[in-house]
Amino acid sequence: MRTRAVLVVLAVVAVVALAGCTLSAFDGTSTAENDSASAPAPAENGTLADPEEDVEGWENGVWYNESLPVNASDGLNESELALVVNRSMARVERVRNVEFDRRVPVSVISREEYADRQSGSGGGGETAATREAVRLEALFLVGERTDAQAEQERTRSASVQGFYSSSEDEITIVAPTSTPTVDEVTLAHELVHAYQFRGNIDVRFPRSPTRDERRALVALIEGDANLVDRTVRSHCDGAWSCVGHDAGSGGGDGAGDGGGGSDGGDGDGGGGDEGSVSAPRPNMGLYLLSYFPYAEGERYVAATKRAGGWEAVNALYADPPSSSEQVIHRTDDAAVDVSVPDRSDGAWTRLGDDPVVSGEADLATMFAATLYDDREGSVVSREAFLTRDDPIPITYGLEPSAGWAGDGLYAYQRDDGDTGYVWRLRFDDDAEAREFASSYRELLRYHDADRPSAGVFVVEDGPYADAFSVSVSGGRVTIVNAPTVDDLGGVHEPAGQRVAPAGHRAQLASDAVAMRGNATGLVTAPPRRGSA
Known part of the structure; x- marks a missing residue:
């Protein structure tokens, strides 16, 4: 970004x-509840x-x-x-x-x-503001040129x-x-x-609730x-x-x-x-x-x-729902914690230690919003989003976002003000992950994305002009966003490239110089933080 x-x-x-x-x-209609209790009696006047x-x-x-x-x-x-x-x-x-x-x-x-x-x-400071703006852009709701x-x-x-x-x-x-x-x-x-x-x-x-936990309580x-x-x-x-x-x-x-x-x-x-x-x-x-x-x-x-x-x-207030998924599907399934190791290079800074948890409601909104913008077509149909024979006229229980099990979005920023993010999502099974990834790729194409290479998409113009990497591993989907294709690896280096965390790279370069000419010397990156 x-x-x-x-x-x-x-x-x-x-x-x-x-x-x-x-x-x-x-527009929704409703039916009055049965008013069985007796009405107050009129006085003589x-x-x-x-x-x-x-x-x-x-x-x-x-x-x-x-x-x-x-x-x-x-x-x-x-x-x-x-x-x-x-x-x-x-x-x-x-x-x-x-x-x-x-x-x-x-x-x-x-x-x-x-x-x-x-x-x-608003409140929270510049870092919180940037994290929120990145989140809204990741959901394709507020473009990068708009004041969030x-x-x-x-x-x-x-x-x-x-x-x-x-x-x-x-x-x-x-x-x-x-x-x-x-x-x-x-x-x-x-x-x-x-x-x-x-x-x-x-x-x-709840103590220290995620954004999705707060959303679930507010829903109650x-x-x-x-x-x-x-x-x-x-x-x-x-x-x-x-x-x-x-x-x-x-x-x-x-x-x-x-x-x-x-x-x-x-x-x-x-x-x-x-x-x-x-x-x-x-x-x-x-x-x-x-x-x-x-x-x-x-x-x-x-x-x-x-x-x-x-x-x-x-009684719900003593044990409220803890995710938007629980509200939508009326389930007790607990969300899984999702984390991503920081594999950015020295040019990028992760904003905050904890990820933003978007939740199923935000994913559904991301897809449903295509019904109401000024572009042709949509990722979901009106029939899927608008309800019939229901006093509540819309539903957030959409197929592309169903099966959500947890997610975490990390925002990054460069000294020049450019931003990027790594967004990892977990689903109940591999099929649900593939369905979400397929719909997300359709969302990118909806915004006129080209695909220069496998798993990489580029939106050249408009409010969401950026490069995107989309990968699926079992029930896990990982999305990386950066201003250009060349920047994707700077925000999140692919695991197979075995590149050290940013803080260790200067020392590694020095070690490599010292070891030149030594046929038996091997430069090995120190262990990464976290897990892939």
Whole structure:
């Protein structure tokens, strides 16, 4: 990879700032759950009677199925917002079978203000930024000439609908305009996060998790919230009146609660009304990457709930999934640790000791993203990625990425700023490894790669112009990337060439000079670090 402009990359979704996300490119339908519990009895004046004590489905004087005297057409004032929040809390209690012990503060900001807050908000330093940028390029999601941080910020600003901050114990709803409006479906999603992180659920956080482990835990967290908001949405399409939601369309608000002031879109609140500050078009590859916890997470949680109810879902938090593979396939298979010895020459420096673990979700995204760029064709078909007869419209369980058992990606950088990487992947068996390698070679050809020699590919032009080496050994696939074919060996010397690690080569050269003329002297490289 050639020199790139790298700032600090926006961090991956953190569990302390959980954001609702929409994927308005897809559309899914859902069926309301059976509402078997009895509704609250009406009082003599026609309103719903308050209970003698706090009960599930009632919060601060408001029942889950009450109509509210609010008019959202010009935004919500403070008292109206309080009523909507109370009703949404009651609805989460009703659907999720939980009880809030205190009110959750909620504020509303515009999408423009959110984008301004996010600008330059990444962290971790230059090395972390470069490692993240290399990872995104390896997945063919962000090209080497694109600022990875800015691209992530732009995509996130286009998709986020709201977020809960555990440090502030506050929900922030992102409205499409400066008018303070909310979508009750989004609000329900974020209220689930408030309940999760107020200590009501025993969440076990793994120590020093890999990126894929974090992604799996976030899938549980977001899947739980997504299942609740989908259920609330189905009621909003039926008997419940809902601010910020038009029955059947996902926009507007329900009858009896005022009108207007809503997001358009698919029911997650995507899009925007006329006159709003339009959200920038997202990078669809990054969009798909960030949407995994919502889609497969909901599918994972829904399957658990069907088997054992909400108690079974609560139990997941004490023993959460540890890889995206476990979420996708609902398996307990543990990922294998994958390492690669550093066989770079003196011109290249490995960035960090530990590899980045991408996981099956990232591999699936890498292939599925070809459905949404501006090139002809794709590596996977729409039929393989888009689902039918499923409330969740996409699947990350794709054939090319199935069988993943573990991976590790090491980033390298040269003094001139050029970067490269070594990416080793393990699969369940030899056939799965060959299938992945075949699809990966197809991905290279999709980006107009030539093949100058066996196992070597060159993309001459475009955002991913580089040289690639792809090799398969049993259930293992190794990919090496560098700016040119000549640089491939500098990033990762082939094992058969018996070249010493970079730190020993100067001494070896000196030894070789001293031994010239000695017919019996043999120059032998010292042992390598690690194993091939």
